[in-house]
Amino acid sequence: xxxxxxxxxxxxxxxxxxxxxxxxxxxxxxxxxxxxxxxxxxxxxxxxxxxxxxxxxxxxxxxxxxxxxxxxxxxxxxxxxxxxxxxxxxxxxxxxxxxxxxxxxxxxxxxxxxxxxxxxxxxxxxxxxxxxxxxxxxxxxx
Amino acid sequence: xxxxxxxxxxxxxxxxxxxxxxxxxxxxxxxxxxxxxxxxxxxxxxxxxxxxxxxxxxxxxxxxxxxxxxxxxxxxxxxxxxxxxxxxxxxxxxxxxxxxxxxxxxxxxxxxxxxxxxxxxxxxxxxxxxxxxxxxxxxxxxxxxxxxxxxxxxxxxxxxxxxxxxxxxxxxxxxxxxxxxxxxxxxxxxxxxx
Numbered sequence: 001x002x003x004x005x006x007x008x009x010x011x012x013x014x015x016x017x018x019x020x021x022x023x024x025x026x027x028x029x030x031x032x033x034x035x036x037x038x039x040x041x042x043x044x045x046x047x048x049x050x051x052x053x054x055x056x057x058x059x060x061x062x063x064x065x066x067x068x069x070x071x072x073x074x075x076x077x078x079x080x081x082x083x084x085x086x087x088x089x090x091x092x093x094x095x096x097x098x099x100x101x102x103x104x105x106x107x108x109x110x111x112x113x114x115x116x117x118x119x120x121x122x123x124x125x126x127x128x129x130x131x132x133x134x135x136x137x138x139x140x141x142x
Numbered sequence: 143x144x145x146x147x148x149x150x151x152x153x154x155x156x157x158x159x160x161x162x163x164x165x166x167x168x169x170x171x172x173x174x175x176x177x178x179x180x181x182x183x184x185x186x187x188x189x190x191x192x193x194x195x196x197x198x199x200x201x202x203x204x205x206x207x208x209x210x211x212x213x214x215x216x217x218x219x220x221x222x223x224x225x226x227x228x229x230x231x232x233x234x235x236x237x238x239x240x241x242x243x244x245x246x247x248x249x250x251x252x253x254x255x256x257x258x259x260x261x262x263x264x265x266x267x268x269x270x271x272x273x274x275x276x277x278x279x280x281x282x283x284x285x286x287x288x289x290x291x292x293x294x295x296x297x298x299x300x301x302x303x304x305x306x307x308x309x310x311x312x313x314x315x316x317x318x319x320x321x322x323x324x325x326x327x328x329x330x331x332x333x334x335x336x
Contacts, residue, residue, distance in 0.1 A: 010299070053332060056221040058214075077214030077222050078207070079299045108211045109156050118207050118297075126154040 001089055002069060003142050004037035005135065007107065008081040009119045012045055015080060016107075016122045018131055020141040037085045040064075044071040048081050058104075059097050074100035076107070090140055099138040106130050160215065167243070174271045181272075181283060191278060195285040195306075202289025209237060209290070210297045222298070226321065226329045229300055230259060233291060241290070242267045247314075257326050261291070261317040262309075269315065282306050284315040291317055300325050 003020040019034060044064035051060050052075045064071040072093075074082040082100050090096065110116065110127050135141035184197040213236055214220050223229040234246040252258035266284045274281050288306035295302050302321045309316050 052222070053224050053328065054335075056224055058220055058222060075222065076211055077220070078210040078297045079222075104211070105160060105215065106156055108160060108215060109158075111211065112208055113155070114204065126156050130156045 001142050002033065002037065002085065002087045003090055003135075003140055004034075004041065004085040005103075005131070005140070006038075006041050006083050006085075007122075008041075008045065008083060010079060011119065012042075013119065014121065015119070016127070016131075018128065018135075020132070020135050022142045037069075040066045040069050040071060041083045041085050044073070044083065045081070047071075048073045048075065048083070052079075052081075059100060061093060072096050074104070076104055078111075080107070082107075084140065086140070089142060092139075095138045096140060099134060099140045102134040102138070103131055106134070160212065162216075170267075170270070173267075177268055177283070177286075178271070191281050194281070198283065198285040199289030199292065202286040202291075203293035205241070206290035206293030207297050209240070210294055213237065213240060224332060226259075226300065226325065229295065229298060230261070230319070233294060234261060237291075237294060238263075257321045257323065259319045259321075261319065262314055263287070263317070264314050266315045280307075282308055282315060284317070287315075288317055291319065295319070295321075 001021055005016075005018045005020055007015040007017075009015045019037070021033075043066070047063045048060065051063055051073070058074055058076065060073040060075060062070055063073045068087045069085055070087065072084045072086065074097075076082070082103060084090075084096060084099070086096075106127060107122075110122050110124055111118070116122070132141065180201065181194075181198070184194055188194045188197060213232075214222075217236075223232055230249055234249050238244065238246045246261050247264045248260075248262040250260045250262070252260065263284070266287060268283045268286050272283050284306040288304040292302065292304040295304070300321060302319050302325065304320075305318045306315055307318065308314070
């Protein structure tokens with residue numbers, strides 16, 4: 001049961017991170033699972049960078065797999081990369097696409113803030129809450 | 143009586159819809175007043191014209207960076223531009239129209255080098271009420287717009303430098319856009335794979 005969402009910036013730096021998995025497993029295993037998610041997301045960046053110039057589409061579908069983990073990507077016009085690391089318990093490409101689109105809108109509202117410095121971490125708690133809500137709405141949060 | 147829209151207790155910026163296409167225009171005199179204050183403020187804090195240009199460009203960068211995604215989702219079929227010419231057209235048409243209410247006048251490629259493009263604007267909005275003293279004739283407030291264009295292009299990963307300068311009896315402003323070599327190489331590769 002994995003679902004991990006991350007926004008990656010221009011210097012391959014995380015702009016926003018959110019673990020959407022249900023956290024019922026015990027501490028140690030949970031910790032290593034989180035690290036694995038980050039690792040898998042980072043490893044897929046090269047493939048995303050390759051795919052994003054091949055088409056002008058924002059939604060790139062599945063770009064990478066690692067064992068049972070699937071990486072689905074979305075690249076914004078400003079070349080921010082949205083990655084979702086998940087397993088087969090997240091249903092349907094369409095719901096993931098809808099999730100990305102909704103997050104994109106929230107993301108724009110966050111960066112339109114004149115005090116936001118481009119390419120830095122989004123610390124807004126309201127943003128985080130909203131992402132959690134849209135993740136639940138589209139069945140991306142487990 | 144003026145309608146005051148009261149903010150609900152828990153409403154955040156994320157609950158409101160994005161600023162829509164139906165133009166929320168700013169009065170030209172208001173804009174000119176604000177911009178003139180901006181120029182004066184910066185003028186007192188620099189020692190050279192180059193520094194002043196840079197300061198104005200920095201302010202423009204704030205605008206350019208924020209326009210990218212906003213204009214993308216306002217489009218009926220949102221997509222990313224991957225080619226140089228397409229992104230420049232997008233700037234000439236869509237970006238200019240949104241920011242300045244009209245399209246930029248001309249777009250040209252330099253004959254000598256393929257990495258350089260020129261965007262011409264006959265009456266830049268920021269220069270409308272500006273008269274530059276003779277001894278500073280190389281000064282151009284359109285440095286602000288150059289910064290906007292530069293941040294836009296760098297944001298969509300077409301890294302470049304943009305410089306604004308006056309041509310033709312000091313009325314038309316040209317924006318010289320010089321892309322980095324990596325951009326040209328990528329464009330050639332995409333052209334070959336088409």
